[in-house]
Amino acid sequence: MADIPVYRAQKGDFRWDGVDLHAYKDEGSAPFKDITRQTLFKRPDMAGELRYFEVAPGGHSTLERHQHVHAVMILRGRGRCLVGADIRTIEPLDLISIDPMQWHQFRAAPDEPLGFLCMVDIERDKPQLPTEDDLAELASNPEIAAFLASHSH
Amino acid sequence: MADIPVYRAQKGDFRWDGVDLHAYKDEGSAPFKDITRQTLFKRPDMAGELRYFEVAPGGHSTLERHQHVHAVMILRGRGRCLVGADIRTIEPLDLISIDPMQWHQFRAAPDEPLGFLCMVDIERDKPQLPTEDDLAELASNPEIAAFLASHSH
Numbered sequence: 001m002a003d004i005p006v007y008r009a010q011k012g013d014f015r016w017d018g019v020d021l022h023a024y025k026d027e028g029s030a031p032f033k034d035i036t037r038q039t040l041f042k043r044p045d046m047a048g049e050l051r052y053f054e055v056a057p058g059g060h061s062t063l064e065r066h067q068h069v070h071a072v073m074i075l076r077g078r079g080r081c082l083v084g085a086d087i088r089t090i091e092p093l094d095l096i097s098i099d100p101m102q103w104h105q106f107r108a109a110p111d112e113p114l115g116f117l118c119m120v121d122i123e124r125d126k127p128q129l130p131t132e133d134d135l136a137e138l139a140s141n142p143e144i145a146a147f148l149a150s151h152s153h
Numbered sequence: 154m155a156d157i158p159v160y161r162a163q164k165g166d167f168r169w170d171g172v173d174l175h176a177y178k179d180e181g182s183a184p185f186k187d188i189t190r191q192t193l194f195k196r197p198d199m200a201g202e203l204r205y206f207e208v209a210p211g212g213h214s215t216l217e218r219h220q221h222v223h224a225v226m227i228l229r230g231r232g233r234c235l236v237g238a239d240i241r242t243i244e245p246l247d248l249i250s251i252d253p254m255q256w257h258q259f260r261a262a263p264d265e266p267l268g269f270l271c272m273v274d275i276e277r278d279k280p281q282l283p284t285e286d287d288l289a290e291l292a293s294n295p296e297i298a299a300f301l302a303s304h305s306h
Contacts, residue, residue, distance in 0.1 A: 006236045010246035019248075040248055041224035047274045048201020050224060071194035071203060073270075075246075083159045093163035095172075095193055102159075117226075119272060121200045
């Protein structure tokens with residue numbers, strides 16, 4: 001993506017000229033469901049990177065944490081997210097800041113996709129998945145247990 | 154903006170909880186018309202910064218250039234932009250990449266605002282304004298001359 005054209009039009013349905021649609025992560029590398037990734041801006045002369053993720057109805061991102069920060073703006077649809085111990089309903093244009101090492105997960109509503117921008121630094125650490133102990137600790141909060149079990153089948 | 158809350162909801166009309174509305178630049182520092190700035194994400198542990206600019210109907214940003222890159226996504230309304238020698242009509246979700254030292258300006262349609270996200274690196278150089286010679290050279294292209302003279306009164 002070293003040579004990005006000046007203009008890339010939206011083609012409709014949150015797809016863009018010259019932007020490839022990717023699987024969210026390599027299959028089997030982490031638990032997730034029905035989510036795609038498009039890298040909108042990533043170039044060697046810029047320290048930030050902007051991606052667009054879209055979670056299909058009932059799908060969810062990986063429950064994970066990492067040292068790097070996520071700066072998120074919801075663009076499409078409805079859903080909920082877990083950040084640390086907080087669960088919130090999210091809708092277009094809401095802003096979400098994910099601090100270092102906060103567990104987080106995005107879940108689309110059962111009947112609507114959830115699309116969001118996520119700004120990160122190009123140089124960043126790899127996400128960590130929860131251990132059995134981490135999951136048990138998270139699930140000791142009944143609200144979080146219910147969140148993690150929702151829409152997942 | 155060191156302590157950003159996890160969630161900041163959109164309040165409607167492209168304003169957000171806890172995000173101040175600022176003048177685009179200090180009055181008199183550069184030519185511009187009817188434009189506001191909101192800093193959505195800026196924090197010391199992130200190399201990228203995300204701002205939302207809104208140009209009122211008939212308004213425009215400063216014609217300028219700089220070494221740092223702009224990564225823009227249109228969010229609201231309609232307008233046109235000049236990047237280098239290219240003039241394009243822009244609408245929501247279009248992506249615009251402004252390379253180092255390209256002259257650029259955003260102009261809202263006469264009857265619609267133009268709102269856009271702009272990602273930049275936190276560490277960046279100051280914009281340069283065109284000299285009389287630069288303006289004469291730009292205006293030697295009739296399309297650019299017409300663009301620069303449009304909607305400006």
